[in-house]
């Protein structure tokens with residue numbers, strides 16, 4: 001047995017409820033190649049603003065009379081999608097049957113995560129990419145992939161193995177051997193949690209030298225492309241819209257003045273009791289901007305079709321809302 005979910009938005013008239021319910025069920029049957037004799041039962045819910053007809057009545061009117069059906073009122077959660085009919089269809093089938101859940105009209109917003117949407121975020125150091133990418137991914141229920149963390153994890157490994165930054169062959173060899181995994185906001189290096197170790201000023205200082213090595217980039221990009229193929233993702237870095245996911249449906253380029261970026265990083269590190277000087281951070285940011293934009297392979301640059309967001313005078317929430325609205329309305 002399997003259960004297939006679906007939803008559609010409608011209007012509160014009998015005609016609209018009948019029409020939209022039948023469209024939704026027809027699409028679930030068509031896409032999943034099922035017949036009414038495969039169906040065990042169907043449960044509908046409708047939001048509080050739908051009371052002109054029962055969705056089940058639409059199916060009976062359309063000739064389906066032998067399937068047990070029930071209609072309920074959906075929970076009335078604040079700010080949730082209005083005028084929406086949700087359904088779950090229980091079917092008899094083989095255990096290995098792949099089912100596809102169907103979301104139509106504005107109900108697509110309920111499950112953007114099922115649509116294989118790719119969101120690319122690029123920008124210079126400290127522009128807020130990872131902070132907003134993480135929030136945005138949470139809001140959209142997408143997977144977040146922090147590609148900078150992957151270069152940082154390799155840099156951390158280079159540092160603990162005392163490998164000279166000039167020894168490119170050893171660094172490339174290490175890059176091809178290590179296992180980097182991003183799980184639940186944690187960065188795992190060969191199974192070890194290095195989430196906070198990779199954020200120290202000493203790693204930040206070295207990482208742009210490591211990420212300049214073409215063979216290292218080749219290895220990382222291959223891994224990043226593989227990760228991007230697993231459903232809907234928000235990925236941030238420097239070359240995401242241009243190299244890793246040039247086919248992304250949504251591309252953003254976040255930026256802010258170097259002084260504001262340095263101040264944000266200074267506040268972040270001092271709040272963690274890491275002793276740093278504002279001027280050192282500003283110099284590091286300027287040096288990394290130079291390295292990232294002037295390197296030969298996949299330099300940091302805005303893709304022609306990226307939307308630029310200057311976050312200098314915007315709060316984190318404002319940036320996330322702006323991006324979310326662009327995606328939800330796109």
Ligand SMILES: Nc1ncnc2c1ncn2[C@@H]1O[C@H](COP(=O)(O)OP(=O)(O)OP(=O)(O)O)[C@@H](O)[C@H]1O
Nearest residue numbers: 125126127128129130131264265268311314315316
């Ligand atoms: N719009 C904003 N307003 C205020 N602070 C912000 C804003 N965006 C991000 N920050 C803060 O700025 C700091 C840097 O942000 P974040 O680490 O997300 O930048 P980043 O672009 O991912 O940088 P990097 O490329 O160096 O990893 C964090 O402390 C974050 O909380």
Ligand SMILES: Nc1ccn([C@H]2C[C@H](O)[C@@H](COP(=O)(O)O)O2)c(=O)n1
Nearest residue numbers: 147148149151207208211237238239
């Ligand atoms: N796709 C990427 C991601 C990151 N880098 C480089 C640029 C930075 O100097 C470094 C660390 O990134 P951060 O964590 O600060 O975003 O890695 C890159 O070249 N390409």
